[in-house]
Amino acid sequence: MAGKVPPEVLERILSKIRSNDPRVLIGPGIGIDVSAVSFGERTLVASTDPITGAVEDIGYYAVHINANDVATSGARPRWFLVTLLLPEGEERLAGKIMGQIASEAGKLGVSVIGGHTELTPGLSRPIVVGTMLGEVDGRPLSSAGARPGDAIVMTKWAGLEGTSIIARERREELATAFGRSFVERAESLAEYLSVVDEALYAAAFGANAMHDPTEGGVANGVHEMADAAGLGFRLYTEGIPIREETEKICSFYGLNPLALMGSGSLLIAVPRDAARLLVERLLARGIKATLVGEFLAEKKRVAIRNGDELPFKRPKADELWKLFKA
Structure with a gap:
C-alpha cells in the first residue's frame, strides 16, 4: 500500500542506527519531524520530505512542507536543497518547478543553496525531494516532547493539503x-499550507512539542506525537474543525477527512493550564486554533464521540492514495 512505511517496520530499521556524535541533539525516530546538531550557542535543524501526491504547484508544496517541519522545532527555516526527479522527456518541467520553489522560498526568507535534477526512468509524474535547514538558539523542540496531561491544540482545519491537491488534480x-x-475555493486552501508563523509563536509561548501532520492527516499526526513521546491520548474528534470544501470533497470520493494529508494544520502539545491562553493568543493573531484533546500517561489512544470513549486506530495510509495510486 502506498504511503509511509508502517511504524513497526520503521522501528526495526531505526533501532539499528546509532550516532556516536554528542553534538547530535535529535536523531531519527518514529514521529520525529527533524534532526538537530549543536554548534555551540546555535543549533542546526534539518528536515527532508518528498512531494509525491501533487503535480501542479509541486514546487510550492515542497518548500512549505519542509519549512513547516523545521519550524515545529522552534527554528526559523533558512536554507533549502532540492532534488527534482522528472519523467523522461519532461525536462521543461525543471524550469517551472524551480520557479515555484524560488518564489516560495523568497517569501519565507529562505535561500535555495543547491540540489540535483535528473530525468528518471519509470516515472509517470515528477517527484520533488526537499531538504530544509534552519537554526535556533540552544536546544530545539522535538515532537517527542509532549508530556502527560498536556493539552492538544490544533491550528486551522483538517485535510487542507489533501483538499487542495484533489481540487487541482x-x-x-x-x-x-x-x-x-x-x-x-478548494484549490485556494493551499494558501494556508504554511505553519511557520504559528509554530514560531507557539515555541516562544512555551509549547512542549509540535508536529506538522502530513501523510495520514491529523489522525496519524496525533499517533506519531504519541509514538515519539511514549504516551497515549484522548481526542475530541467531533470538535476537530473541517472546512466545508473538505467535507464535500471527502463525501464525494468516500474519504475520511481526518486521515487526509494535513499540512497547513499544526498540532501543539502545551501545558493544560496554558492551553486556553494559547488558543486566545493565536486567534488574536488571526490563526484559527482549537483545543482538540490531551496526552495521557497511560498508553490508551481513544476518541470521544457522542460522549463515548472509543478506540482511535491509526490510518493504514493517507486517504489521498485512494485517488492517486499510479
Whole structure:
C-alpha cells in the first residue's frame, strides 16, 4: 500500500542506527519531524520530505512542507536543497518547478543553496525531494516532547493539503459536481499550507512539542506525537474543525477527512493550564486554533464521540492514495 512505511517496520530499521556524535541533539525516530546538531550557542535543524501526491504547484508544496517541519522545532527555516526527479522527456518541467520553489522560498526568507535534477526512468509524474535547514538558539523542540496531561491544540482545519491537491488534480470532475467557484475555493486552501508563523509563536509561548501532520492527516499526526513521546491520548474528534470544501470533497470520493494529508494544520502539545491562553493568543493573531484533546500517561489512544470513549486506530495510509495510486 502506498504511503509511509508502517511504524513497526520503521522501528526495526531505526533501532539499528546509532550516532556516536554528542553534538547530535535529535536523531531519527518514529514521529520525529527533524534532526538537530549543536554548534555551540546555535543549533542546526534539518528536515527532508518528498512531494509525491501533487503535480501542479509541486514546487510550492515542497518548500512549505519542509519549512513547516523545521519550524515545529522552534527554528526559523533558512536554507533549502532540492532534488527534482522528472519523467523522461519532461525536462521543461525543471524550469517551472524551480520557479515555484524560488518564489516560495523568497517569501519565507529562505535561500535555495543547491540540489540535483535528473530525468528518471519509470516515472509517470515528477517527484520533488526537499531538504530544509534552519537554526535556533540552544536546544530545539522535538515532537517527542509532549508530556502527560498536556493539552492538544490544533491550528486551522483538517485535510487542507489533501483538499487542495484533489481540487487541482480532479478539477473538471469536481467542477461538474459542485461548480467552478467551489473548486477555486478548494484549490485556494493551499494558501494556508504554511505553519511557520504559528509554530514560531507557539515555541516562544512555551509549547512542549509540535508536529506538522502530513501523510495520514491529523489522525496519524496525533499517533506519531504519541509514538515519539511514549504516551497515549484522548481526542475530541467531533470538535476537530473541517472546512466545508473538505467535507464535500471527502463525501464525494468516500474519504475520511481526518486521515487526509494535513499540512497547513499544526498540532501543539502545551501545558493544560496554558492551553486556553494559547488558543486566545493565536486567534488574536488571526490563526484559527482549537483545543482538540490531551496526552495521557497511560498508553490508551481513544476518541470521544457522542460522549463515548472509543478506540482511535491509526490510518493504514493517507486517504489521498485512494485517488492517486499510479
